[in-house]
Amino acid sequence: MPLHVPPAPAPAHRSVLTALGSPTAVREARTPALQSAQGPLSPELPLPVHVLDHISPDDPAPCTRLTGWRFLIRTGERAVAAAETVLTPDGWAFSHFFEGPYVPSTERALRHAETMRTSYQPRLLSVPELYMLTLWLHGDTDADVTGGTLGPTDLLVPLAPAPPGITAHRPHRAADLLPVLTLRLTPASLLGTPA
Template sequence: MPLHVPPAPAPALRSVLTALGSPTAVRGTRTPAALRAAQGPVRPEFPLPVHEMDGFAHTPAASRTTPRTRLTGWRFLLNDKGTKGRSIEGGTHAGVAEAVLTADGWAFGQFREGPYVLSTARALRQAQLLPTPYQPRLLSVPELYMLTLWLHGDLSADPGTGSPEPSDLLIPLAPAPPGIPAHQPHRVDALLPMLTRRLVTAPLMRTPV
């Protein structure tokens, strides 16, 4: 069933389009190689709000059934329309672009590459085959260096607010932490106990994903 992809804030999208139109940004040394080698126009697609599970490791166990989250940005899959193949809508993924909220409003953050790019696209394809419609988001668990596709059941919800509901689905992206199967949909109330057990045995990591 089609996903109800929420529109990104107009200034966030505009910041990404401006970066894509800047030769300095697109050809920079830290720009993903696939983006530098893009063969055609690159289009941002599938805007996803990125929420971070805030201090999950330090939350009392009794409160982990309703984890606190906060919006950290929006990510866009970058589709190279000059090639054919792996993209959701045709073309090849050339990385992702990220917009972040600053004191002056939304601003371009950075381009990213790595395994989470194709993993995100794969999870979106999985979600499109589910019988229930969802609003897609990304949920990061920094303590486990983990990123999931969060499928929220309230299609009309503000994509920048809210916390995972027990009946929402989470699809861990690859690579997932040991003991947590990647690309297997889990209800929130089933996955949170697994995260709790994993946190007991894993050192805290604060690297952003």
Template sequence: MPLLAPPAPAPALRSILTALASPTAVRGSRTPALIRHQGPVSPEHPLPVHIMDGVSAAGGPPCTRLGGWRFQLRGRDQLVAAAEAGLTPDGWAFSHFVEGPYVTSTERALRQVESLPALFQARLLSIPELYMLTLWLHADTASDGLTGRPAPDDLLVPLAPAPPGIAAHRPHRVADLLPVLTHRLTPAPLLRTTA
């Protein structure tokens, strides 16, 4: 079943198009893959990027916040890189270009989950403390994509490279994966020594 994606804000897309068209506007921020690529690239598959900041104190769903919008950048016949726009006090603005394994891993995960029988809204969930990025399949397909928390029946597909012990490109129910993430994000208790 095809994934639903909330529409990206028009100013976010414009900021990416401006950055792609004007090397002086983003001097020094182009990735090696974009520098080597010959020909135009076009943004596609915009996904909201939510950031999980630690673990919920009450043990409930993790707190997330919208961090920006990521667009895959495709050349004529290949995926080249990605670009992100972030929300600033003045509105949506180009943030940075991205290349590396998460770009191709995102494309692979999007293709992989299209065969799921249920309909989901696609998002990205970043967990900076674990250096982890997942494709978040949100069951509330009517959501605006800008808010919300991972629900127990939502799916998370860790992108490669995933942290040790977490299978990449395997859909996990949030209720099943969250305890593993919580365990890894919970600070270890300080050891007390007696003198």
């Protein structure tokens, strides 16, 4: 089943196109792959980026907050970098370019998700306290991307590099992975064990 990739806000897309057309923005970016790319660069596969700030053992459906949109920057057949946009008081604006392991890992996870039998709305979910990024496959393909409630049957695909003990690129139901994350994020004193 195909993924239902939500359209990015037009100002976010325009801000990335403007940055790609700016020699200064590209030259000052710490992305050698972007600077040395041959051929035209295009922003593709925009994904809303949500952050999971808090997980609680008694919250079966934790909420997230939308923090930006990420675009994979392609040249030819592959993504060489990514561009991030953020919401400012004046609207969506370009934030920065970057490269690294999450770019090919995101591309790989999206390719795998395209082969699944169920349709999903793809998002990215960041868990900053664990230095973890996942592809969030939201079960409601018509959902407003600004909404951030994780459904128990939503799938989370940890991107590489994943935290120790969590396998990258293995889809997990949110209901199964969230308790693992909760244990890692909950202080020992709250679990009743000595620190």
